[in-house]
Amino acid sequence: MIGRIRDKNDIAAAIARDITAEHPDGAYVNLGIGQPTLVADHLPDDSGVVLHTENGMLNMGPAAHGDEVDPDLVNAGKVPVTELPGAAYFHHADSFAMMRGGHLDVCVLGAFQVSTAGDLANWHTGAPDAIPAVGGAMDLAIGAKRVWVMMTLFDKQGAPKLVPECTYPLTGLGCVERVYTDLGTFAVGPGGLQVLEVHGIDPDELARRLGLLDAVGERRT
Amino acid sequence: MIGRIRDKNDIAAAIARDITAEHPDGAYVNLGIGQPTLVADHLPDDSGVVLHTENGMLNMGPAAHGDEVDPDLVNAGKVPVTELPGAAYFHHADSFAMMRGGHLDVCVLGAFQVSTAGDLANWHTGAPDAIPAVGGAMDLAIGAKRVWVMMTLFDKQGAPKLVPECTYPLTGLGCVERVYTDLGTFAVGPGGLQVLEVHGIDPDELARRLGLLDAVGERRT
Amino acid sequence: MTARICDGYDEAVAGTADGSTVLVGGFGMAGMPVDLIDALIRQGAADLTIVSNNAGNGDTGLAALLATGRVRKVICSFPRQADSWVFDDLYRSGRIELEVVPQGNLAERMRAAGAGIGAFYSPTAVGTPLAEGKEVREIDGRTYLLEYPIHGDLALIKAHTADRMGNLVYRRTARNFGPVMATAARTVAVQVDRVVETGALDPENVITPGIYVDRVVAAEQERAA
Amino acid sequence: MTARICDGYDEAVAGTADGSTVLVGGFGMAGMPVDLIDALIRQGAADLTIVSNNAGNGDTGLAALLATGRVRKVICSFPRQADSWVFDDLYRSGRIELEVVPQGNLAERMRAAGAGIGAFYSPTAVGTPLAEGKEVREIDGRTYLLEYPIHGDLALIKAHTADRMGNLVYRRTARNFGPVMATAARTVAVQVDRVVETGALDPENVITPGIYVDRVVAAEQERAA
Numbered sequence: 001m002i003g004r005i006r007d008k009n010d011i012a013a014a015i016a017r018d019i020t021a022e023h024p025d026g027a028y029v030n031l032g033i034g035q036p037t038l039v040a041d042h043l044p045d046d047s048g049v050v051l052h053t054e055n056g057m058l059n060m061g062p063a064a065h066g067d068e069v070d071p072d073l074v075n076a077g078k079v080p081v082t083e084l085p086g087a088a089y090f091h092h093a094d095s096f097a098m099m100r101g102g103h104l105d106v107c108v109l110g111a112f113q114v115s116t117a118g119d120l121a122n123w124h125t126g127a128p129d130a131i132p133a134v135g136g137a138m139d140l141a142i143g144a145k146r147v148w149v150m151m152t153l154f155d156k157q158g159a160p161k162l163v164p165e166c167t168y169p170l171t172g173l174g175c176v177e178r179v180y181t182d183l184g185t186f187a188v189g190p191g192g193l194q195v196l197e198v199h200g201i202d203p204d205e206l207a208r209r210l211g212l213l214d215a216v217g218e219r220r221t
Numbered sequence: 222m223i224g225r226i227r228d229k230n231d232i233a234a235a236i237a238r239d240i241t242a243e244h245p246d247g248a249y250v251n252l253g254i255g256q257p258t259l260v261a262d263h264l265p266d267d268s269g270v271v272l273h274t275e276n277g278m279l280n281m282g283p284a285a286h287g288d289e290v291d292p293d294l295v296n297a298g299k300v301p302v303t304e305l306p307g308a309a310y311f312h313h314a315d316s317f318a319m320m321r322g323g324h325l326d327v328c329v330l331g332a333f334q335v336s337t338a339g340d341l342a343n344w345h346t347g348a349p350d351a352i353p354a355v356g357g358a359m360d361l362a363i364g365a366k367r368v369w370v371m372m373t374l375f376d377k378q379g380a381p382k383l384v385p386e387c388t389y390p391l392t393g394l395g396c397v398e399r400v401y402t403d404l405g406t407f408a409v410g411p412g413g414l415q416v417l418e419v420h421g422i423d424p425d426e427l428a429r430r431l432g433l434l435d436a437v438g439e440r441r442t
Numbered sequence: 443m444t445a446r447i448c449d450g451y452d453e454a455v456a457g458t459a460d461g462s463t464v465l466v467g468g469f470g471m472a473g474m475p476v477d478l479i480d481a482l483i484r485q486g487a488a489d490l491t492i493v494s495n496n497a498g499n500g501d502t503g504l505a506a507l508l509a510t511g512r513v514r515k516v517i518c519s520f521p522r523q524a525d526s527w528v529f530d531d532l533y534r535s536g537r538i539e540l541e542v543v544p545q546g547n548l549a550e551r552m553r554a555a556g557a558g559i560g561a562f563y564s565p566t567a568v569g570t571p572l573a574e575g576k577e578v579r580e581i582d583g584r585t586y587l588l589e590y591p592i593h594g595d596l597a598l599i600k601a602h603t604a605d606r607m608g609n610l611v612y613r614r615t616a617r618n619f620g621p622v623m624a625t626a627a628r629t630v631a632v633q634v635d636r637v638v639e640t641g642a643l644d645p646e647n648v649i650t651p652g653i654y655v656d657r658v659v660a661a662e663q664e665r666a667a
Numbered sequence: 668m669t670a671r672i673c674d675g676y677d678e679a680v681a682g683t684a685d686g687s688t689v690l691v692g693g694f695g696m697a698g699m700p701v702d703l704i705d706a707l708i709r710q711g712a713a714d715l716t717i718v719s720n721n722a723g724n725g726d727t728g729l730a731a732l733l734a735t736g737r738v739r740k741v742i743c744s745f746p747r748q749a750d751s752w753v754f755d756d757l758y759r760s761g762r763i764e765l766e767v768v769p770q771g772n773l774a775e776r777m778r779a780a781g782a783g784i785g786a787f788y789s790p791t792a793v794g795t796p797l798a799e800g801k802e803v804r805e806i807d808g809r810t811y812l813l814e815y816p817i818h819g820d821l822a823l824i825k826a827h828t829a830d831r832m833g834n835l836v837y838r839r840t841a842r843n844f845g846p847v848m849a850t851a852a853r854t855v856a857v858q859v860d861r862v863v864e865t866g867a868l869d870p871e872n873v874i875t876p877g878i879y880v881d882r883v884v885a886a887e888q889e890r891a892a
Binding site for chain 4: 550554557558559560561562563564565579581582584586590611612613614644645646647649
């Protein structure tokens with residue numbers, strides 16, 4: 001079964017499903033700014049997943065609304081959030097030590113490009129007039145035990161974002177383990193590309209559109 | 222005036238006097254294990270001196286007695302102590318970061334030998350059967366803004382402990398600024414030896430006994 | 443020297459020299475020491491290097507300081523934001539220097555400054571454009587870059603409560619860079635919501651011990667009270 | 668994986684392999700995880716490397732573990748104490764290896780392990796016999812030695828209170844190496860006086876977040892209650 005093309009909520013749900021299934025005893029997870037934050041909405045209450053935000057908190061709750069808004073309690077995207085029971089606050093050096101030291105189980109990031117070897121490009125378009133701004137992207141990319149990317153498979157011009165080699169400036173080398181997209185889920189890394197799932201497209205057609213005809217691996221769907 | 226030879230309480234009192242006089246706005250001070258702890262007894266209550274113990278505390282109080290004894294509250298010598306208002310606890314890495322980062326104003330240490338260049342030997346006699354044990358001595362030696370030594374000027378065999386060059390294994394290089402002894406107080410360091418005070422002995426006789434005849438500097442007493 | 447409780451923000455930033463490196467706390471507006479920044483603008487020091495996570499939002503605080511033209515260089519992780527127009531304009535017209543540092547390296551480099559570490563090997567940014575010019579070393583099968591400390595002449599920090607010895611506690615994620623910057627600067631000025639008597643803070647819960655703090659200012663209504 | 672509340676000390680040290688490096692908290696008896704050490708003795712793992720500030724006092728705790736002959740090497744800052752006769756005898760008869768590390772470098776090397784730092788330059792021990800074999804480097808006019816991380820397979824820690832997620836608070840100077848060792852070992856076992864419900868600890872005052880904690884055991888009377 002090929003299934004239908006996934007929207008961003010479907011992708012987030014698939015990531016939430018895999019985090020839960022592959023970490024039955026709970027997991028410490030960082031969700032990058034933007035679409036990855038949608039993953040939180042799909043985690044069951046009893047998943048045991050604890051969210052980390054790199055600006056100094058574990059057990060972050062959902063976005064704050066109305067009276068809950070506290071300017072001293074924001075996530076990495078500077079959006080007001082809430083605190084769950086069992087939360088802990090710490091300073092920036094401790095927070096990034098936690099990340100860099102490999103204590104997070106999963107980190108989900110957006111990307112401009114991911115290479116089949118797992119290289120990540122998600123901080124800079126390379127445009128000459130762009131002001132470079134990296135934030136915590138490079139620390140996140142190399143920190144978590146497993147780095148997963150959530151993105152559309154093609155950009156607005158139709159160019160693949162899963163590529164043999166990144167042309168955008170890199171965020172990290174060989175750091176991505178898995179890529180969740182609207183058209184399929186892929187394993188990347190030293191073993192090369194593996195198609196895990198496809199959605200709304202024939203696998204061979206997908207490989208052709210990606211320009212990665214030799215990319216045939218195990219398929220779940 | 223030559224004055225009388227000082228006992229360990231006199232030496233501690235002189236150190237306390239100088240800490241207070243030279244740091245009128247208060248000071249953060251670490252007193253090494255053993256005789257340097259006597260300095261605390263001679264600090265006026267309003268001196269503004271805050272004591273650090275490297276096992277993770279600022280604003281340590283005097284030794285604990287009777288009901289005050291708490292096995293969870295000890296100093297670097299593992300002696301039960303007390304807590305003063307304004308105290309703070311922190312872990313070992315933070316405590317030694319505080320020390321190594323140069324945040325302590327004064328550290329007072331005992332010594333086997335100090336060289337006129339300010340080298341310190343206070344952790345190991347060099348005896349072949351001695352079990353080496355350094356504790357925090359090397360971190361303290363290089364950490365504080367000013368490292369002062371408190372010791373007798375001659376050892377039990379009558380050999381000077383203030384020497385042109387240390388023969389005992391070193392704790393730190395060029396780290397000592399001042400040496401307080403029973404017979405005198407000395408400045409040491411890159412500028413060489415300077416006699417600041419003598420006690421119970423003629424300065425020239427002192428220089429002769431030390432074997433440092435060219436060591437003639439400014440004298441306060 | 444123990445901490446001094448100041449009468450106002452101006453006293454807390456007095457004596458800042460031209461050419462100083464100033465560490466400015468905050469992550470966005472959380473923990474941003476706006477009143478101390480305003481005082482630094484009034485104080486007038488120029489040719490500054492600012493180290494902060496961002497490079498100003500809107501027209502106030504850090505953005506207002508940049509707008510004075512007295513900042514030569516910004517060291518930060520994320521200058522570009524929806525409302526960073528002051529910085530953007532200075533940068534695009536070549537009137538300000540920028541050193542972009544990954545957020546974790548930024549925090550760790552200041553931590554190293556405060557902890558007396560000469561340099562350290564970080565795995566962050568290996569193989570990226572931000573590795574350019576940095577010494578590379580393989581240790582135990584992994585590649586690292588050599589990173590050096592960032593020392594400040596002055597740190598401006600916002601905390602929640604101080605006691606009279608300068609012990610500090612923060613509030614929620616407004617803690618962020620404050621405790622790290624407090625260790626890394628020669629002079630540390632802190633604005634707090636309130637100052638309590640020494641002994642009122644639980645020693646187990648002090649986040650920044652007073653040894654790191656030089657000058658404390660309570661919020662204006664608190665001082666007036 | 669989130670922390671597990673264990674039924675007893677034996678469960679907390681189960682599966683420790685021969686050849687493991689075990690980080691043992693405590694400074695003298697303050698913060699010494701005596702019950703976990705006793706469990707490790709019962710568990711029977713051999714050929715161990717022990718990393719701790721001291722090398723045992725009297726005949727109990729760490730000293731009792733050394734007396735079993737199952738410790739190949741001790742990495743510590745201060746083995747020699749008035750009551751360290753078990754270690755002294757093993758060392759003098761050549762039955763145990765010793766690596767003496769200055770206390771601050773010991774703490775910082777474990778901190779580096781927990782923080783993903785590949786190595787760091789420390790000014791401690793420059794020019795001393797403990798500098799032998801270490802890489803020397805001059806940075807900004809000061810001399811440093813290159814120090815590498817110390818990773819543990821297991822850490823044994825004593826804290827005061829845990830919640831059910833493994834968040835920890837300590838008590839006074841019993842905190843010492845606990846928070847650092849908790850970051851540096853693959854498996855972290857903690858003995859506490861009591862376990863409270865999640866939400867009972869103030870998030871501002873958690874010293875070791877549960878992310879670092881794998882196994883928690885409450886004192887026996889607490890479990891029986």
